[in-house]
Amino acid sequence: MARLSSDRDPGLYLELDRRQWRELRRSMPMVLDEHDLEELVGLGEQIDLKEVAEVYLPLSRLIHLQVEARQRLFAATSTFLGERQRNRQVPFVIGVAGSVAVGKSTTARVLAKLLSRWESHPKVDLVTTDGFLYPTAELQRRGLMHRKGFPESYDRRALLRFVTEVKSGIESVRAPVYSHVSYDIVPGAFHTVNQPDILILEGLNVLQTGPTLTVSDLFDFSIYVDANLSHIEDWYISRFLQMRTTSFTDPASHFHFYASLTDEQATIAARDIWTSINRPNLIENILPTRPRATLVLRKDRDHSINRVRLRKL
Numbered sequence: 001m002a003r004l005s006s007d008r009d010p011g012l013y014l015e016l017d018r019r020q021w022r023e024l025r026r027s028m029p030m031v032l033d034e035h036d037l038e039e040l041v042g043l044g045e046q047i048d049l050k051e052v053a054e055v056y057l058p059l060s061r062l063i064h065l066q067v068e069a070r071q072r073l074f075a076a077t078s079t080f081l082g083e084r085q086r087n088r089q090v091p092f093v094i095g096v097a098g099s100v101a102v103g104k105s106t107t108a109r110v111l112a113k114l115l116s117r118w119e120s121h122p123k124v125d126l127v128t129t130d131g132f133l134y135p136t137a138e139l140q141r142r143g144l145m146h147r148k149g150f151p152e153s154y155d156r157r158a159l160l161r162f163v164t165e166v167k168s169g170i171e172s173v174r175a176p177v178y179s180h181v182s183y184d185i186v187p188g189a190f191h192t193v194n195q196p197d198i199l200i201l202e203g204l205n206v207l208q209t210g211p212t213l214t215v216s217d218l219f220d221f222s223i224y225v226d227a228n229l230s231h232i233e234d235w236y237i238s239r240f241l242q243m244r245t246t247s248f249t250d251p252a253s254h255f256h257f258y259a260s261l262t263d264e265q266a267t268i269a270a271r272d273i274w275t276s277i278n279r280p281n282l283i284e285n286i287l288p289t290r291p292r293a294t295l296v297l298r299k300d301r302d303h304s305i306n307r308v309r310l311r312k313l
């Protein structure tokens with residue numbers, strides 16, 4: 001009987017520790033400084049310039065090589081079709097997946113900044129999938145208010161249309177915008193993507209597949225940000241506690257009520273949201289997509305990336 005490839009199949013994957021991975025930076029120059037990093041790092045994240053040099057610069061080099069190779073592949077199809085050389089390159093699409101609170105946004109922002117500083121100055125755009133969540137009214141109508149972040153809470157058709165249009169080279173493609181403050185889609189607000197060279201799509205479920213086409217079919221490269229389940233839970237709770245003195249202080253915040261809670265009360269509230277929504281989503285939907293990622297960045301308890309797994313095939 002044929003054996004199914006597992007998440008650990010050594011034929012498919014290459015596991016590297018940080019020391020082995022950092023050697024693969026080769027001549028990629030350091031293009032970020034402390035000031036850049038400060039603007040990119042999210043609440044509770046710990047990334048420093050050493051991690052940028054040792055983890056993100058080899059990644060930037062790998063993506064650089066893959067962008068060039070992908071353009072040659074698209075050119076091969078054009079040659080086959082007898083088309084004249086395109087005057088625009090097809091946007092290279094990168095997916096960044098992983099749990100709530102694992103630090104996807106920071107990874108995606110650092111990567112976007114690094115890629116935009118290549119010598120060729122590519123135009124890099126970053127879009128998060130939360131803009132494609134259904135608005136609160138629609139989630140309520142569908143009975144999904146306690147399933148926010150689960151695949152069915154997104155307008156997956158609109159998301160697929162968005163990435164398809166960007167990849168087809170259409171000008172001014174609009175993505176809706178989500179607000180963590182109002183806990184809802186912002187009416188009338190859009191993020192407009194205008195013919196980027198590279199699009200990074202970041203979100204919990206971007207590596208999902210389905211019976212029909214999904215955004216993951218349009219990825220040229222994908223990253224899964226990974227960590228031990230209990231560490232992610234700790235990060236979620238400590239970020240929640242920190243938010244009492246940051247985002248929750250805004251009277252407009254959906255979570256404003258939590259700002260006045262004691263440590264003990266807030267820990268109970270955060271653990272409840274984690275256990276009822278984010279943990280089951282991670283186990284049922286997000287984790288099963290990990291084998292598909294081109295690259296898995298594995299974080300230790302202190303948030304540092306110390307292992308990398310590359311899909312060779």
Ligand SMILES: Nc1ncnc2c1ncn2[C@@H]1O[C@H](COP(=O)(O)OP(=O)(O)O)[C@@H](O)[C@H]1O
Pocket residue numbers: 042043098099100101102103104105106180181243247248255
């Ligand atoms: N309730 C909230 N209020 C304000 N910002 C939030 C809230 N929840 C999450 N965020 C921010 O939204 C971004 C995405 O968070 P999340 O979905 O947990 O993914 P990740 O931590 O992997 O980037 C992060 O920058 C986080 O700090």
Ligand SMILES: CC(C)(COP(=O)(O)O)[C@@H](O)C(=O)NCCC(=O)O
Pocket residue numbers: 100128129130131148149202203204205273277278
């Ligand atoms: C907005 C999110 C669904 C993440 O969206 P993404 O951009 O990853 O698609 C998530 O951060 C969230 O708010 N989840 C709901 C449960 C909670 O508040 O933790």
